[in-house]
Amino acid sequence: MLALFLFSRTNKGITATELSKLIKVTYKTAWLILHKIRSMIHSSDNQTLLSGSVCINSAIYGRPYNPSVHKHPQEHLLLIGSSVNEWNESNYLKIKHVLLANPKEKHIPRFETKAFHQQHIESDTQKIEIVTGFYTPARLRPLLVFAKQASKWINNTFHGLGPKHLQKYLDEFSYRLNLSSKNIPIFSRLVHLCIKPAGYQLSSS
Template structure:
């Protein structure tokens, strides 16, 4: 069914059980597996809103949503699936618009959005750039300084991509990069560089990285991709601060990578959401804000330039 039909399906309370079964198949495609012992034999306790399974081997009870991004949520599963479908769409959705569609408070919708992005980020962590790899400096925020120095409101990024023999980017990553972009150039060995350590396979055939802001060797296509991501964030969400910027960049990359690999974004997201660990509201709001580090760095650079 298309997105409009799926939206109507999920908004109907009579389809909650069908949505529960869909999420259950995504979590256990080969049948129930006990998270402790791996056993497949369990009895189901169905007197609750969501099924609870008790392993016959070790006696551990496991909820359908335990250990997933839905853990602890009182929002119906059908509304979670609708939110996943809307996030898997090319343009995504803001928390304000989502709250009006699924009928929750803004806070609940905001938390659902970030939990779904958390699932996308967890999936991205398992993938490494490999083969022919291209990496380039980029930034989020308009250029306040037309120099090599960086203004505190300019958010430094590194964009990396796996490139095929035809020159097409088949997988991309965009990461906030305060540490990497503090270097005037790629000063440390490739195998010691933070971005490469985290996001590039040690078996990559060729790695070309440019961290200079105005290098003559910069990859224009990568920079344009970052600009497209920035425009999407500004248009859909009216701009994002540094604290949660990475989550939105991961969502943009998820959408790009699913299209490049011709996968079903919703099916992939449903699978990721059923396996990614839960993230709570306190964990989200306690995320560190890297902006103060940028202010210190900018002040230091100005003093060194004088």
């Protein structure tokens, strides 16, 4: 319970090094505790589907500037999806890491957007706007702002991440943002997730 409180007390987040010092455990134990919390958040997010009016956009985490059509080794492709209201404001945000077979490819293929649709959007959703080109003016600026905020948060708090655990940290960022936008305390929601890990999700509408 103390770990949940420390995890949720600021929007900045907490590292395993910081947690290990605060609760006086080894770094490995602290890392495992945080990994379990993030896995719980990841499962909750996967069970919460986008609905209503949905926007999807491509984005990149990693190297800040690379105008080349080839992906830099430190760049990680993302799909950002959001349910939006009538004022085009985000109701629920998802940021998903796209892992491609070709590590140099800087293009999100259609089957990846189709997979995102099948896994993260309600099947009866009719209004879906998808923009995956990285150099098109049609890209949705509000979603790109969320991508930049996620990158900044990860880099400032955890000093950058590789592909292995990136998804769970992206889910943590989205989880914090989704709750704070609705003025829902993170701690109480995490407690509910611990008690009801398979049946207590945040509404996307």
